[in-house]
Amino acid sequence: MSLEKLLENPRVWRGSSQLDSRPGLASGYPKLDRCLPGGGWPLEALTEILIGQYGIGELRLLMPALAQLSSEETHAPHGDSGDYAEPGWIAWVAPPFQPYAPALQQCGIDLSRMLIVRPKDDSELLWSAEQALSSGTCAAVLLWPDKLDDQASRRLQLAAEKGHSWAIAFRPLAARQQPSAAALRLELQSTERGTRVHILKSRGGRPTVLDNLL
Amino acid sequence: MSRAWKSPVAARDTAPTPAAQQQLLPFAEPAPLVTPLSVTPTAVRRLWFCICLPNLPLEACRSSHEAFAIVEEQHGIHRVLQTDPKAAAAGVMRGQSANAALALLPALKLEERSPVREQQVLEALATWLERFSSFVSIAEKDVLLLEIAGSLRLFGGLPSLRQKISQGLSQQGFSAAMAIAPTPLAATWLARAGRRACIRVEENLAPALRKLPLACMNWPAGQRASLAGMGISTIGDCLRLPREGFARRFGVERLLELDRALGQLPDPRDSWRAAERFCADYEMTEEQSDRDLLLNICRELLSSHEQFLLARQLGTQRLCFSFFHLKSVATELYLGSALADRSAARWFDLLTIRFDTVRLPEPVIAVRLRSGLSQALQAETARLCFSSKGGSQKRRYSIAQLAERLIARIGNHSVNALGMVAEHRPEYAWNAQDPLSDWSSSTLTTQDGVRRPLWMLPKPTLLATDDGYPLHSGCRLTLLQGPERLETGWWDEQGISRDYYTAMNGAGIRLWIFRNRQRTPDWYLHGIFG
Numbered sequence: 001m002s003l004e005k006l007l008e009n010p011r012v013w014r015g016s017s018q019l020d021s022r023p024g025l026a027s028g029y030p031k032l033d034r035c036l037p038g039g040g041w042p043l044e045a046l047t048e049i050l051i052g053q054y055g056i057g058e059l060r061l062l063m064p065a066l067a068q069l070s071s072e073e074t075h076a077p078h079g080d081s082g083d084y085a086e087p088g089w090i091a092w093v094a095p096p097f098q099p100y101a102p103a104l105q106q107c108g109i110d111l112s113r114m115l116i117v118r119p120k121d122d123s124e125l126l127w128s129a130e131q132a133l134s135s136g137t138c139a140a141v142l143l144w145p146d147k148l149d150d151q152a153s154r155r156l157q158l159a160a161e162k163g164h165s166w167a168i169a170f171r172p173l174a175a176r177q178q179p180s181a182a183a184l185r186l187e188l189q190s191t192e193r194g195t196r197v198h199i200l201k202s203r204g205g206r207p208t209v210l211d212n213l214l
Numbered sequence: 215m216s217r218a219w220k221s222p223v224a225a226r227d228t229a230p231t232p233a234a235q236q237q238l239l240p241f242a243e244p245a246p247l248v249t250p251l252s253v254t255p256t257a258v259r260r261l262w263f264c265i266c267l268p269n270l271p272l273e274a275c276r277s278s279h280e281a282f283a284i285v286e287e288q289h290g291i292h293r294v295l296q297t298d299p300k301a302a303a304a305g306v307m308r309g310q311s312a313n314a315a316l317a318l319l320p321a322l323k324l325e326e327r328s329p330v331r332e333q334q335v336l337e338a339l340a341t342w343l344e345r346f347s348s349f350v351s352i353a354e355k356d357v358l359l360l361e362i363a364g365s366l367r368l369f370g371g372l373p374s375l376r377q378k379i380s381q382g383l384s385q386q387g388f389s390a391a392m393a394i395a396p397t398p399l400a401a402t403w404l405a406r407a408g409r410r411a412c413i414r415v416e417e418n419l420a421p422a423l424r425k426l427p428l429a430c431m432n433w434p435a436g437q438r439a440s441l442a443g444m445g446i447s448t449i450g451d452c453l454r455l456p457r458e459g460f461a462r463r464f465g466v467e468r469l470l471e472l473d474r475a476l477g478q479l480p481d482p483r484d485s486w487r488a489a490e491r492f493c494a495d496y497e498m499t500e501e502q503s504d505r506d507l508l509l510n511i512c513r514e515l516l517s518s519h520e521q522f523l524l525a526r527q528l529g530t531q532r533l534c535f536s537f538f539h540l541k542s543v544a545t546e547l548y549l550g551s552a553l554a555d556r557s558a559a560r561w562f563d564l565l566t567i568r569f570d571t572v573r574l575p576e577p578v579i580a581v582r583l584r585s586g587l588s589q590a591l592q593a594e595t596a597r598l599c600f601s602s603k604g605g606s607q608k609r610r611y612s613i614a615q616l617a618e619r620l621i622a623r624i625g626n627h628s629v630n631a632l633g634m635v636a637e638h639r640p641e642y643a644w645n646a647q648d649p650l651s652d653w654s655s656s657t658l659t660t661q662d663g664v665r666r667p668l669w670m671l672p673k674p675t676l677l678a679t680d681d682g683y684p685l686h687s688g689c690r691l692t693l694l695q696g697p698e699r700l701e702t703g704w705w706d707e708q709g710i711s712r713d714y715y716t717a718m719n720g721a722g723i724r725l726w727i728f729r730n731r732q733r734t735p736d737w738y739l740h741g742i743f744g
């Protein structure tokens with residue numbers, strides 16, 4: 001057996017393969033970008049954001065990137081020369097409150113690219129998110145699951161890779177102890193000096209704490 | 215001999231009929247002469263294609279059962295009308311009583327003849343035949359007529375057209391007798407006589423008709439018997455009879471029929487017009503609850519739906535499946551599509567998603583598919599694709615398709631798009647739009663300056679107060695910004711008068727709160743800045 005053949009085996013993991021990771025999407029927060037391996041949000045992957053309560057700044061953190069995605073003229077999948085000049089859509093799956101259109105517009109988001117999905121239960125939620133991710137039409141899919149086990153997070157990760165889409169799951173702080181297939185896990189905490197972003201896991205990067213980011 | 219049957223024009227030229235033939239039917243008074251209107255043969259040459267379905271009662275009954283027979287009630291006794299080959303091999307014959315047939319073959323399945331079902335099958339066939347001609351007519355209960363003079367060029371000549379039709383018929387499981395003639399009646403008679411005739415010019419019509427037996431004309435049995443008693447067995451014999459006497463004995467209608475068949479009288483026919491909306495049923499012989507089987511039936515219905523729309527260049531946005539049960543109310547499934555669509559595969563895809571979530575209260579006995587309003591299909595231009603990669607990573611489907619898949623699974627009101635409304639009241643400044651309709655991508659822009667919260671509560675919630683200060687999760691809120699006064703809405707009686715503030719709670723979360731200025735000066739939470 002040649003060495004090349006051995007290396008082709010998917011079970012062989014090589015640290016160097018993580019280095020040539022694709023460039024990320026600039027988050028709009030240079031301090032955060034510097035800590036992320038691709039210099040920004042890892043697209044085509046699952047990002048988990050752990051929050052203690054809603055409104056802590058989780059949307060503000062994403063808005064610059066989402067605005068960029070929704071207004072981009074071609075969200076061309078990798079390897080394709082942008083045959084379909086269709087900007088990316090942003091799907092909101094089971095948001096806890098109503099995403100407020102005027103505010104989204106103030107953040108520079110193209111409202112005609114929003115799709116709000118309100119599934120009845122968690123299984124429908126995961127199904128919808130998976131559909132949206134793998135459809136190839138959504139640039140980003142935001143989801144608020146009640147529960148997300150290891151297997152479900154892996155499925156989301158795979159769907160995101162398949163559809164060249166960015167999955168963002170918002171989860172409670174308790175999820176910190178659970179294993180997850182996400183490429184990036186952040187924890188948001190509010191402190192007296194502002195919101196602290198704690199990078200718990202970053203594929204190809206290392207855990208960091210960013211104080212006073214937002 | 216052929217001179218005796220005169221064309222209407224010729225008949226008047228040589229007025230008196232030969233005396234020798236007068237003697238054949240000696241009537242005292244000269245019968246009222248039925249003179250056909252002098253119609254010159256129309257300039258437009260027509261060609262009629264007749265499809266006669268002698269085995270329709272058998273073929274209309276889609277039974278998967280082997281060895282079955284169609285029975286019909288005659289004088290209170292059920293008698294065998296038609297049998298399938300297996301039953302025929304066992305000796306079951308037409309005219310046997312049902313009991314005799316069952317004695318011969320106990321496994322025989324008997325099915326009552328259903329004229330309604332036969333008519334439905336005939337109509338379905340007529341609809342299918344519309345692809346070959348603009349003029350299809352259901353002539354009798356087992357005869358279909360097509361005017362094909364105008365279609366020959368399109369279908370590459372008569373042999374090719376004939377082959378296409380006969381191939382299509384046998385694919386659908388029909389055994390048909392076909393004939394082509396310049397008049398509809400002649401084509402019908404030729405087909406019924408089992409002649410695979412193809413007569414294209416009128417000159418050849420009379421010689422071909424003369425040889426046909428009387429049986430092919432569907433005249434009443436009594437008349438046929440009396441004609442046979444007179445030694446008349448073919449149409450040619452009939453034509454040799456004097457017109458007056460013939461009309462008197464057998465009725466003017468018979469004489470006119472012969473005239474029409476020969477093309478001496480016009481023979482207008484009703485054109486079949488298929489329904490504009492699709493509605494088809496699939497009835498099962500027994501109740502079924504197997505989901506795969508039901509889905510297969512739906513797939514079959516969808517593909518005939520596709521054919522229906524294809525023939526009209528239409529698409530539809532709504533479909534309704536009804537699953538009928540014996541005892542419960544029918545289960546109905548509505549499917550919607552963003553684009554007018556006819557593709558059976560895409561509808562089937564939506565159906566399978568939807569079907570997963572449906573509970574059928576009991577087994578299903580019949581399935582019906584109805585289509586909603588159809589609309590002209592917008593043709594799409596295919597992309598020119600010169601790239602050698604062949605577009606390896608094409609988008610699997612558009613956002614509209616994604617939306618319709620989501621709606622099919624989780625319901626109509628659970629998926630929406632966002633729009634802006636020119637309103638100053640925060641609740642009304644946006645709206646949820648139906649993602650399946652063409653939603654307007656609003657160009658309305660909000661005034662910059664005052665930030666709005668990203669999260670909006672569905673309804674403002676009352677905040678507790680402490681000495682007039684608003685409380686949130688147990689501690690006093692710090693007002694950061696405000697007030698911003700938003701007022702009135704008198705035109706729809708939903709007026710407001712509020713002072714909005716941005717406030718921060720103890721956990722560092724910024725909230726959008728307001729104080730009502732109308733009645734009691736209460737504090738409400740309306741949004742979270744996120």
